[in-house]
Amino acid sequence: MVPPANAPSRAPRASDGEARLGAPALLLLAWLVPGAAQVALGEVRKGVTLGLCIFVMFVLGLAFQGRIFPFQLSDPLVFLAAVAQWALGLPRLAAAVGGWGTGNVTAITYEYGSTFLITSGLLNALVVLDAYDRAAARTQ
Amino acid sequence: MTTHLGVMMLFAALVSAVFATLLYDDGRQQMRMGLRLFTGLVVGAYLVGWMMFLAFR
Numbered sequence: 001m002v003p004p005a006n007a008p009s010r011a012p013r014a015s016d017g018e019a020r021l022g023a024p025a026l027l028l029l030a031w032l033v034p035g036a037a038q039v040a041l042g043e044v045r046k047g048v049t050l051g052l053c054i055f056v057m058f059v060l061g062l063a064f065q066g067r068i069f070p071f072q073l074s075d076p077l078v079f080l081a082a083v084a085q086w087a088l089g090l091p092r093l094a095a096a097v098g099g100w101g102t103g104n105v106t107a108i109t110y111e112y113g114s115t116f117l118i119t120s121g122l123l124n125a126l127v128v129l130d131a132y133d134r135a136a137a138r139t140q
Numbered sequence: 141m142t143t144h145l146g147v148m149m150l151f152a153a154l155v156s157a158v159f160a161t162l163l164y165d166d167g168r169q170q171m172r173m174g175l176r177l178f179t180g181l182v183v184g185a186y187l188v189g190w191m192m193f194l195a196f197r
Contacts, residue, residue: 057154
């Protein structure tokens with residue numbers, strides 16, 4: 001069956017990125033460094049664009065004095081925000097180690113900053129799924 | 141850039157770029173989808189903002 005002309009293209013290309021790394025390592029790489037799995041799969045431009053956008057979003061979130069949320073089960077929304085932020089591997093880890101993102105509630109950009117931080121994590125979750133999807137398509 | 145509109149447009153631009161890059165492999169299609177998403181997000185935010193203003197004033 002011929003796909004429509006405007007359909008999203010998912011055609012596998014010749015690349016040995018998945019074969020070299022293996023699916024679990026590829027997923028770990030995708031989670032840790034946004035866009036790195038796409039680069040490993042040979043889609044350099046796509047990977048760099050995704051990584052750059054997500055990284056810029058994370059840095060802007062910190063610059064806007066947003067908050068890095070803790071795993072706080074007593075407040076479900078805070079817990080979910082923490083889960084979303086942890087979807088961004090290394091930058092979130094660096095923030096935890098460096099003590100960044102304490103959040104300044106009185107700053108006018110506080111809500112925007114927190115939204116940027118949460119969204120960057122959620123977007124990276126989509127990027128991880130995309131990397132898995134592409135790796136699976138290549139193995140078939 | 142720290143106006144509500146400026147930050148909202150920055151957010152829309154970054155989200156549009158990620159979605160367009162994920163959805164398409166071709167550069168032209170990515171650009172077209174990115175612009176459509178960006179316009180939709182900004183115009184949508186404006187419309188919802190006005191609707192809330194008129195409904196709750």
